[in-house]
Amino acid sequence: MVRLFQFWRRSPRWPLHPGKPLSQRVLAQTWRRFWALLLAILCTIGVNAGLVAHLAPAGIAQELPKTLTMGTSADYKPFEFHDTSSGEDKIVGYDIDIANRIATDLGFELKIQDMDFNGLIPALQSGRVDFVMAGMTPTPERKKSIDFSEIYYSAQNTIVAPKDSNLTTLEALKGKTVGAQLGSLQQEEAEKIPGAQITTRNRVPDLVQELKAGRIEAAIIEDTIAKPYVSIYPDLQFTVVPNKEGGYAIAFPKGSKLVPAFNRAIAGMKQDGTLDRLAKTWFEDLGKPAESGFQRIAPRIPYILGGILVTLGFTFAALIFGLILAIGLAIFKISAIKPLRWFANAYTSIFRGIPLIVTLTLIYFATPQLTGYKIEAFQAGVITFALNSAAYVSETLRAGIMAVDKGQREAAIALGVPYQMMMQDIILPQAFKNILPALVNEFINLLKDSALVSTIGAADLLRRATIVGAETYLYFEPLVIVAIVYYLMVVGLTIAASVLERRLHKSA
Amino acid sequence: MLRIENLHKSFGPLKVLDGITAQIEQGEVVAILGPSGSGKSTFLRCMNLLEHPTQGRIFFNDVDITDPKCNILKVRANIVMVFQHFNLFPHMTVLQNVTYAPTKVKGLSKDNAKAIGMDLLTKVGLAEKANVYPSRLSGGQKQRVAIARALAMQPAMVLFDEPTSALDPEMVKEVLEVMQDLARSGMTMAIVTHEMGFAREVANRIFFLNEGKLAENTTPQAFFANPQCDRAKIFLEKMLK
Numbered sequence: 001m002v003r004l005f006q007f008w009r010r011s012p013r014w015p016l017h018p019g020k021p022l023s024q025r026v027l028a029q030t031w032r033r034f035w036a037l038l039l040a041i042l043c044t045i046g047v048n049a050g051l052v053a054h055l056a057p058a059g060i061a062q063e064l065p066k067t068l069t070m071g072t073s074a075d076y077k078p079f080e081f082h083d084t085s086s087g088e089d090k091i092v093g094y095d096i097d098i099a100n101r102i103a104t105d106l107g108f109e110l111k112i113q114d115m116d117f118n119g120l121i122p123a124l125q126s127g128r129v130d131f132v133m134a135g136m137t138p139t140p141e142r143k144k145s146i147d148f149s150e151i152y153y154s155a156q157n158t159i160v161a162p163k164d165s166n167l168t169t170l171e172a173l174k175g176k177t178v179g180a181q182l183g184s185l186q187q188e189e190a191e192k193i194p195g196a197q198i199t200t201r202n203r204v205p206d207l208v209q210e211l212k213a214g215r216i217e218a219a220i221i222e223d224t225i226a227k228p229y230v231s232i233y234p235d236l237q238f239t240v241v242p243n244k245e246g247g248y249a250i251a252f253p254k255g256s257k258l259v260p261a262f263n264r265a266i267a268g269m270k271q272d273g274t275l276d277r278l279a280k281t282w283f284e285d286l287g288k289p290a291e292s293g294f295q296r297i298a299p300r301i302p303y304i305l306g307g308i309l310v311t312l313g314f315t316f317a318a319l320i321f322g323l324i325l326a327i328g329l330a331i332f333k334i335s336a337i338k339p340l341r342w343f344a345n346a347y348t349s350i351f352r353g354i355p356l357i358v359t360l361t362l363i364y365f366a367t368p369q370l371t372g373y374k375i376e377a378f379q380a381g382v383i384t385f386a387l388n389s390a391a392y393v394s395e396t397l398r399a400g401i402m403a404v405d406k407g408q409r410e411a412a413i414a415l416g417v418p419y420q421m422m423m424q425d426i427i428l429p430q431a432f433k434n435i436l437p438a439l440v441n442e443f444i445n446l447l448k449d450s451a452l453v454s455t456i457g458a459a460d461l462l463r464r465a466t467i468v469g470a471e472t473y474l475y476f477e478p479l480v481i482v483a484i485v486y487y488l489m490v491v492g493l494t495i496a497a498s499v500l501e502r503r504l505h506k507s508a
Numbered sequence: 509m510l511r512i513e514n515l516h517k518s519f520g521p522l523k524v525l526d527g528i529t530a531q532i533e534q535g536e537v538v539a540i541l542g543p544s545g546s547g548k549s550t551f552l553r554c555m556n557l558l559e560h561p562t563q564g565r566i567f568f569n570d571v572d573i574t575d576p577k578c579n580i581l582k583v584r585a586n587i588v589m590v591f592q593h594f595n596l597f598p599h600m601t602v603l604q605n606v607t608y609a610p611t612k613v614k615g616l617s618k619d620n621a622k623a624i625g626m627d628l629l630t631k632v633g634l635a636e637k638a639n640v641y642p643s644r645l646s647g648g649q650k651q652r653v654a655i656a657r658a659l660a661m662q663p664a665m666v667l668f669d670e671p672t673s674a675l676d677p678e679m680v681k682e683v684l685e686v687m688q689d690l691a692r693s694g695m696t697m698a699i700v701t702h703e704m705g706f707a708r709e710v711a712n713r714i715f716f717l718n719e720g721k722l723a724e725n726t727t728p729q730a731f732f733a734n735p736q737c738d739r740a741k742i743f744l745e746k747m748l749k
Contacts, residue, residue, distance in 0.1 A: 411595035414556060415609035415661060416585030425612070429599050
């Protein structure tokens with residue numbers, strides 16, 4: 001489902017590009033002719049470029065690095081998606097096959113990095129990836145910040161609506177509630193409909209659910225993406241919007257020297273029929289009715305459950321780093337030195353005042369641009385959650401320390417115990433006992449909030465559920481599975497915490 | 509052993525100690541008496557710098573401990589304190605309470621500290637409670653553990669801050685007996701107390717404080733038989749009634 005949604009975003013923008021509608025044969029033929037012409041032109045350019053490259057001593061081919069990293073957003077079946085049917089996780093699809101072929105042609109090693117579609121352009125700009133293939137349409141807006149290759153695939157928009165609704169033309173959508181994927185070309189398309197009320201969702205599967213729920217009357221979705229939904233949900237229909245053209249191209253950082261070489265490779269694939277062959281492989285069975293929901297999910301459950309380890313590892317790491325940081329901050333807060341108190345209070349104020357997802361996105365995308373270090377999603381997540389958790393826990397811990405009887409401090413001082421030892425052996429153990437219930441709450445919150453890291457592509461429980469959802473076009477089933485898993489983890493934690501609390505109680 | 513010169517202590521505008529000069533000799537047991545609010549506890553807490561004097565100096569074995577260059581931690585390890593509310597560490601067993609500071613502060617080996625600790629617990633009659641947590645003890649038992657904990661540092665002097673005031677009456681005796689034994693062993697002690705009988709029998713010097721001043725500095729015999737100042741006369745009348 002995810003992929004479907006993303007199709008919309010990526011789908012063609014009509015004034016710009018020739019499109020080959022998969023659903024409309026007649027149109028397709030027209031476009032094929034257009035393509036042939038374009039191919040011929042491109043080939044000529046390509047051959048010339050090749051000659052130039054051949055003649056020039058410092059040809060582009062020689063300058064290619066050995067390894068290139070490709071960014072993609074693998075939730076856009078059939079262009080790029082996670083294949084988990086074998087229980088293992090592989091990124092496959094039309095775009096991936098093309099990328100591999102280009103890698104062979106140009107002689108570089110291909111590394112694939114999966115992330116949110118919204119993160120692709122920042123990733124290009126920050127140098128995190130060398131190029132992007134993710135069903136991305138070269139819009140004038142995008143061209144301002146990145147470069148594009150020639151179009152390698154053309155696509156069209158469709159209107160998806162309930163069967164028998166008569167909503168088959170853009171004119172018919174006047175004054176209706178129309179959905180589109182946020183930031184997609186379909187959104188721009190929808191905004192051109194006079195009087196239509198536009199509703200956006202982050203992902204295509206969400207749009208389809210809104211349509212089925214009746215909150216929107218129609219949705220504009222890219223054709224290849226819309227097709228399987230209509231076959232799965234017989235109460236929906238889709239109509240291709242005529243004459244709206246567009247397509248997908250490979251994206252590069254502004255000024256990338258890779259563009260000519262890639263264009264040559266694309267031209268070569270058009271010429272020798274590779275692109276047509278790949279299209280046949282990936283797009284042909286899209287309309288076929290699928291097996292029942294659970295049959296499709298069952299083999300992928302081990303993959304989803306694999307996310308438990310990621311989620312737990314992530315939560316534990318964040319908790320431990322957060323605690324260490326919180327202890328420092330709490331000690332600052334009770335310190336007699338004013339600047340330390342100011343610092344700790346400002347810290348808490350800042351991190352409590354910024355939504356987690358904002359901090360997370362900032363750290364993940366800004367770190368590479370500021371420091372050059374390409375921080376991993378997992379690391380960015382742990383850092384964000386540790387920083388945030390420290391703000392809350394330090395406040396709790398400060399209260400816990402204050403609640404320790406003043407006499408404890410005096411007794412330690414009167415025995416000549418140095419400050420650090422006193423905090424470590426006398427005060428903090430008692431403070432932690434005071435705040436144990438609050439800490440368990442914090443841990444449970446962390447566990448649930450950790451689902452946010454799925455937005456930057458870390459393969460935690462939620463991310464895996466959406467991946468499987470996108471692959472199988474199932475919306476609720478994977479989510480219900482992870483909801484149950486999260487709940488069981490929280491219940492387990494709560495029980496473990498109350499056992500611990502009882503034990504501590506016995507000892508004192 | 510301890511020489512106090514012109515000691516002043518104020519909390520904000522409140523003047524608590526107003527120029528006290530006194531001396532405590534090795535092996536002396538000093539009872540510090542006085543009406544409430546006279547500054548007894550503050551005076552005692554200045555002796556191990558739990559309170560820092562606003563003015564004046566304190567010499568311990570001729571070393572000025574009010575000098576900022578002096579290592580206060582070392583002084584405190586030598587002049588230990590027993591509190592009114594015991595202040596045992598609740599997350600440690602009785603034996604751990606006693607051995608903690610000797611191992612951590614003085615660097616004694618665990619076995620050594622344990623041997624000393626058990627010996628002291630035996631002396632205060634609580635050896636069988638060694639592995640119990642303080643929450644299981646009565647007030648009197650807690651205070652005896654607190655005394656053992658203080659003595660485990662092998663100090664030169666012990667300060668007692670109203671050690672029996674928080675106890676049920678029937679438990680006062682067991683604590684006073686321990687203190688009496690300690691006094692007989694020759695330990696230098698300073699005791700803020702309201703136990704007049706104990707002060708008269710065990711102490712060999714009385715400091716009577718009134719309004720932050722050392723109003724009387726004399727022997728128990730002289731003080732109880734013939735107090736010099738009027739405030740002491742009223743005080744004794746009330747206390748001995």
